[in-house]
Amino acid sequence: MAMEAESGTADGSLESDAKYRGVSVYHLKEVFLPSLEATEGLSTDSRFYEIEDSRKETGFVREKGRRVTCPRDGMLGASYVDSLQGRDHVGKSTHMLSWTWWYKVGDVVETLINFCEQRELNMKRTYIWICALCLNQHRIMGTACADAFNFEENFRSHVLHIGHVIVMMTPWDEPQYLKRIWCIFELYTAMKNDVQISIVMPKQEEDRMTHELVGVQGKGINELYAVLQKTMIQNAKATVEQDRLKILQMVECNDGFHFVNKQVTQHIRFWIRGILSSLASAVVATHHTETASSQQFVGLCSRYGQLFASIGEYDLALTALEKAHRVAGDAFGEKHWQTIDIHDSIGSIYLNKGQYKKARTIFQKCLLSRECQSSNRNSREHRLKIANAHNSMGWAELCLGDYVEATKLYRKSLSIQEEALGSRHAEVAETYSNLGMALHRHGDYRGASLAHDKAIDILESCYGRDHPRTAKAYHSLGSVFLCTEQFEDALAVFQKCLSIREIALGEHPETAATLASMGWVRACQGKHNRAIGMYKQCLGIQKTTLGADHPDTAGTCVSIANSLLEKKRYDEAIRIYHKACTIFAKALGAEHPKTTSAKRLRFVSIYRQQRTKFITKTLHTVAYLAMTVMFSLVILGNNAIPLPLKIFATVAYATFVGSLVKELYVICRIHYELNLECPGVASLSAEMTSLTRPTASSPAYSPVETIELV
Numbered sequence: 001m002a003m004e005a006e007s008g009t010a011d012g013s014l015e016s017d018a019k020y021r022g023v024s025v026y027h028l029k030e031v032f033l034p035s036l037e038a039t040e041g042l043s044t045d046s047r048f049y050e051i052e053d054s055r056k057e058t059g060f061v062r063e064k065g066r067r068v069t070c071p072r073d074g075m076l077g078a079s080y081v082d083s084l085q086g087r088d089h090v091g092k093s094t095h096m097l098s099w100t101w102w103y104k105v106g107d108v109v110e111t112l113i114n115f116c117e118q119r120e121l122n123m124k125r126t127y128i129w130i131c132a133l134c135l136n137q138h139r140i141m142g143t144a145c146a147d148a149f150n151f152e153e154n155f156r157s158h159v160l161h162i163g164h165v166i167v168m169m170t171p172w173d174e175p176q177y178l179k180r181i182w183c184i185f186e187l188y189t190a191m192k193n194d195v196q197i198s199i200v201m202p203k204q205e206e207d208r209m210t211h212e213l214v215g216v217q218g219k220g221i222n223e224l225y226a227v228l229q230k231t232m233i234q235n236a237k238a239t240v241e242q243d244r245l246k247i248l249q250m251v252e253c254n255d256g257f258h259f260v261n262k263q264v265t266q267h268i269r270f271w272i273r274g275i276l277s278s279l280a281s282a283v284v285a286t287h288h289t290e291t292a293s294s295q296q297f298v299g300l301c302s303r304y305g306q307l308f309a310s311i312g313e314y315d316l317a318l319t320a321l322e323k324a325h326r327v328a329g330d331a332f333g334e335k336h337w338q339t340i341d342i343h344d345s346i347g348s349i350y351l352n353k354g355q356y357k358k359a360r361t362i363f364q365k366c367l368l369s370r371e372c373q374s375s376n377r378n379s380r381e382h383r384l385k386i387a388n389a390h391n392s393m394g395w396a397e398l399c400l401g402d403y404v405e406a407t408k409l410y411r412k413s414l415s416i417q418e419e420a421l422g423s424r425h426a427e428v429a430e431t432y433s434n435l436g437m438a439l440h441r442h443g444d445y446r447g448a449s450l451a452h453d454k455a456i457d458i459l460e461s462c463y464g465r466d467h468p469r470t471a472k473a474y475h476s477l478g479s480v481f482l483c484t485e486q487f488e489d490a491l492a493v494f495q496k497c498l499s500i501r502e503i504a505l506g507e508h509p510e511t512a513a514t515l516a517s518m519g520w521v522r523a524c525q526g527k528h529n530r531a532i533g534m535y536k537q538c539l540g541i542q543k544t545t546l547g548a549d550h551p552d553t554a555g556t557c558v559s560i561a562n563s564l565l566e567k568k569r570y571d572e573a574i575r576i577y578h579k580a581c582t583i584f585a586k587a588l589g590a591e592h593p594k595t596t597s598a599k600r601l602r603f604v605s606i607y608r609q610q611r612t613k614f615i616t617k618t619l620h621t622v623a624y625l626a627m628t629v630m631f632s633l634v635i636l637g638n639n640a641i642p643l644p645l646k647i648f649a650t651v652a653y654a655t656f657v658g659s660l661v662k663e664l665y666v667i668c669r670i671h672y673e674l675n676l677e678c679p680g681v682a683s684l685s686a687e688m689t690s691l692t693r694p695t696a697s698s699p700a701y702s703p704v705e706t707i708e709l710v
Contacts, residue, residue: 022093022127069489077138180237294331360396387416429458512541554583570609577602
C-alpha cells in the first residue's frame with residue numbers, strides 16, 4: 001500500500017482540498033463491495049457500524065489507511081479516502097451523503113448506483129463524501145463525535161463547499177434517518193443554506209412505498225401521515241447524549257423545534273410527490289389493454305387520483321381519475337358501480353377546485369344512477385354508497401350557499417351510516433363534522449358545537465389526535481368558537497390544528513384555511529396588522545395550490561380588504577373587493593351570498609371613503625368660509641375696494657358652498673345604490689356598526705374549509 005506524502009494526496013490534489021475529497025461510486029461498486037465480501041465475517045448485508053466497530057482496535061475502514069500518513073495532521077493512520085489513488089477512485093466531492101451507520105453497506109452502494117443511473121451520471125466522476133470513509137476513523141474512534149468533527153464549523157462548510165446533499169432514507173415507513181438527531185439537523189442545515197438536496201432510497205423500498213400508498217392491500221394516505229408525524233427532532237436520538245443536548249439547544253434558540261420539523265417534512269413530502277407523480281404519469285400514459293385487466297388498471301388510476309387529492313394535488317388527481325373514468329366507461333358501461341364511483345370522485349375534485357355548480361351536476365347524476373340501480377338495492381354496500389352520495393351533494397349545497405338543504409342531506413347520510421356502520425365509525429364522525437359546518441353556516445352554533453364535539457370524540461379514537469382528519473374537526477370547532485366570540489379558545493384550537501397540518505400536509509389548502517381563521521381571530525381582536533400578515537401567508541398557499549381564481553382565494557382577498565377597511569386604507573380595500581366580486585360572480589354566480597356580500601362591502605368602502613372626504617372637506621370649508629365671510633364683509637363694506645375683487649370674493653364663497661353640496665350628493669347617491677344593490681341592508685348606520693369589528697358569522701366571508709374526498 002502506497003504511503004502518502006504530507007504535502008499532497010494520493011491523486012495529486014492540494015492539501016487544502018484534502019478534507020473535501022470523496023470516493024467515486026465506481027470504486028464503491030467495483031472495489032469496496034468486493035473487498036468487503038472477501039473479508040471473513042462481513043458481507044453486503046453488514047451494517048456500517050458492524051464493519052467499523054468502535055469497540056475493536058481496528059476495522060475494515062481503518063485497516064485500509066492504517067499504514068498511510070494522514071495529509072491533515074502528518075500522523076500515521078489516515079482516512080479510507082486518503083488511501084486511494086487515481087481519478088477513477090477518488091476526487092473532489094461532487095455530492096455529500098447524509099445517512100446513518102445503521103444502513104446496510106449493500107443498500108447504500110446500490111442506492112448510489114441507482115442515483116447515478118437515473119441521472120445518467122458517470123460513476124467514475126461522481127465522488128461521494130461519506131463520513132465513515134472520508135473522516136479519519138483512527139482519530140474519531142474513542143472520542144466524542146462533536147469533539148472530533150465540530151458540526152457548526154465543519155459540517156456547514158462541507159455542505160456549502162460540496163453543494164449537493166444526498167439524503168438516504170430506509171425503510172420508508174420507519175426511516176431510521178428521522179430517528180437520528182444528526183441526520184435531521186444535517187437535512188435542515190442543507191435546506192437552510194439553499195443547498196441542492198436529493199432524497200433517495202433502495203429500489204425495493206421505493207417499490208414497497210408505492211405498494212403501501214396505492215396498492216390494493218396498502219394503507220393509503222394514512223401511512224404517509226404516520227411517517228410524517230414521526231418527524232420530531234426533539235425525540236430523535238444520538239450516540240453521544242452531549243451532542244443531542246447541544247443540537248436541541250441550538251435549534252430551540254434559533255428556529256424552534258416545530259419550524260425545523262415542518263421544513264424537514266415539507267421536503268420529504270415533495271420527494272414522495274415526485275416519485276408518485278412519475279409513476280402515475282407512466283400509468284396514465286399506458287393504454288388499458290396493456291395491463292392484466294381493465295379493472296386492475298381502473299383501480300390503480302383511481303387510487304392514484306384519490307391519493308393526489310388527499311395531498312392537495314388536484315390537477316394530478318383529475319388527470320388520473322378522468323383516465324380511469326374513460327376506461328371504466330368503455331369497459332363496464334356508464335351505469336356500472338365502479339364508473340359511478342370514479343365519476344363521484346371527479347365531482348369532489350371539481351368541488352375542491354371551486355367549480356361548485358359543475359360538481360353538483362356530477363353528484364346529482366351519480367345519485368340518480370345509484371338510486372336507479374336494481375341489483376343489491378338493499379345491500380349494506382349499496383346503502384353506504386347512497387349515504388356517500390348524499391354527503392357529496394351536501395358539500396355542493398353548502399358551498400353554493402343552501403345551508404338548509406345541506407343540513408337535510410347530511411342528516412339523511414348520517415341516518416344510513418349509523419345504521420350500517422355503527423355510531424363510532426370514522427365515516428360517521430366525518431358526516432357529523434360536515435353537519436356541524438352546515439349548522440354553523442345556518443347560525444345554529446350550539447347544534448354545530450355538539451356535532452363537532454361528537455366528531456372529535458370519534459376521530460380521536462379512530463385516528464389519534466395528530467391526524468389531518470382529526471385536525472379538520474378541530475378547525476370546524478374553532479370556527480364555532482370564533483363566531484361566538486370565544487377568541488382565545490378559538491386561537492388555541494386553530495394553533496393546534498395548524499401544528500398538525502403543517503407537519504402532515506405542508507402547503508395545502510387546509511393549512512391555508514387554518515391561517516385564514518387565525519387571521520380572523522386577530523382581526524376580531526382589532527390586531528389588523530397581524531391579521532393581514534396571516535392572510536398573506538394563506539393567500540400565498542392558496543394561489544399555489546388552488547389558483548388565483550378560486551373562490552377560497554377570493555375569500556382571503558375579502559378578509560384582507562376587511563382589515564384594510566378598518567385601517568382606513570380605502571383605495572386598496574375597494575380595489576381588492578372589486579377583484580373578489582369578479583371572481584365570486586364568475587365561479588359562483590351573481591346571486592350567491594359571497595358575491596352579494598363582497599359587492600356590499602365594496603359599496604360600504606366607497607361610502608366610508610366619501611364620508612371621510614366629506615367630513616374633512618366640511619371642516620376645511622367651514623374654516624375657510626368663516627375666513628371668507630369675515631374677509632368679504634370687510635371688502636364689501638369698504639367702498640375703497642375695487643369691484644373686481646368684490647366679485648372674486650363672492651364667487652369663491654359660492655364655489656366652496658357648491659363643492660360641499662356636491663360631496664353631500666355623492667354620499668347620498670352611494671347610500672341609494674348600496675340599498676338598491678343590497679335591499680337587505682335596512683340601515684346604513686347599522687351596517688357601518690357591524691363592520692367596526694369583523695366577525696366570521698357571515699358565510700359570505702368566513703374562511704371555507706377545504707373539502708376532502710370521502
